[in-house]
Amino acid sequence: MDKFTTLTGIAAPMPLVNIDTDMIIPKQFLKTIKRSGLGVNLFDEMRYDREGNEIPDFVLNQPAYRNAEILIAGDNFGCGSSREHAPWALLDFGIRCVISTSFADIFFNNCFKNGILPITLPQEAIDVLMDDASKGANARMTVDLENQTVSTSDGTEFHFDIDPFRKECLLNGLDDIGLTMAKAPSIDSYEEQMAQARPWV
Template identity: 60%
Template sequence: MKAYTVEQGIAAPLDRANVDTDLIIPKQFLKSIKRTGFGVNLFDELRYLDEGYLGQDNSKRPLNPDFVLNQARYQSANILLARQNFGCGSSREHAPWALSEYGFRTVIAPSFADIFYNNCFKNGMLPVVLAEDIVDELFQQCKAEEGYQLTIDLAQQLVIRSDGQQFAFEVDPFRKHCLLNGLDDIGLTLQAAEDIRSYEDKVKQQRPWVFQNIEV
């Protein structure tokens, strides 16, 4: 997993509350058994004017010109501004997969659904909770200023505007450690690889019959 230290970039404002995971990545795309390929269908129902289905050639689909991510000024955005209760609904991990593959590494909102919030950290994304009045201010500035950028400093736990104004946010120390060091669940396990091998060698000597039919 790619480490998250300091991220700077254009912010895109998704100005609607209670965005659920089915809106983030609709259910018809969950048939894929891969962890990739979901970015092109992020916010599919909002992004395109026709009905999407798995295996479709998205380059030929009509885009919704009113949807924020289809506007030229937000094409390279890597920070998503959202409203309260972002990521509610089903627990599908495909939602952060789709956001991440599209290019978002940070989502800023007044509140998140718990399971989505947890899934973000497991997939190298940072969900930042800021007070609603601060998020309102960021939305206003983002809409008023083309190319509006923010800097997210995870080590310092700060959201920094281009004018230098800073907003502190809270993050669990363990989750922060994992993001800063690019550690997902597999990476965490591999940190103990020597101890695991040592334990397995010990067990092989104590209970060799357990390993008789196992090919390593």
């Protein structure tokens, strides 16, 4: 998993509330267990018409936001079914940070496991960030995980809270497998001891 330290990039405004995981990545794209290749179908039903043509009005189809790395979203982002493909699709598109007033619990947890930073801020802060994101590609935000701040293009800064353990995992690029592998010497030592103490096992 890639480390998350400081991210400066384009933020796309998506003020819709209750964006569920089926909107993020529709069920017909859940056949794969690969984490790559899902970005093209991110928000599929909002991005494309029935013939597969891009819908020009959708924010991520607009030239200013095609390379967005930050998403400013409405309340209750990631609700619905508990599909890990949702953060996979966001990450494959290039989104590394989602900022909202609230998230569905399972989606929120899955983000951390896949290198995406979900940030919760009060509505007043979201309104400022949404307005800044609406300025387009020239308005680049900065997310500083170490200092736990989000800064707008004009320097307005907001502090966010994050669980210390999750923060350290993101800073060091450690997912569940990485955390386990970090304990490899202790695991190897334990297995050697057990092999000597219980050779019949």
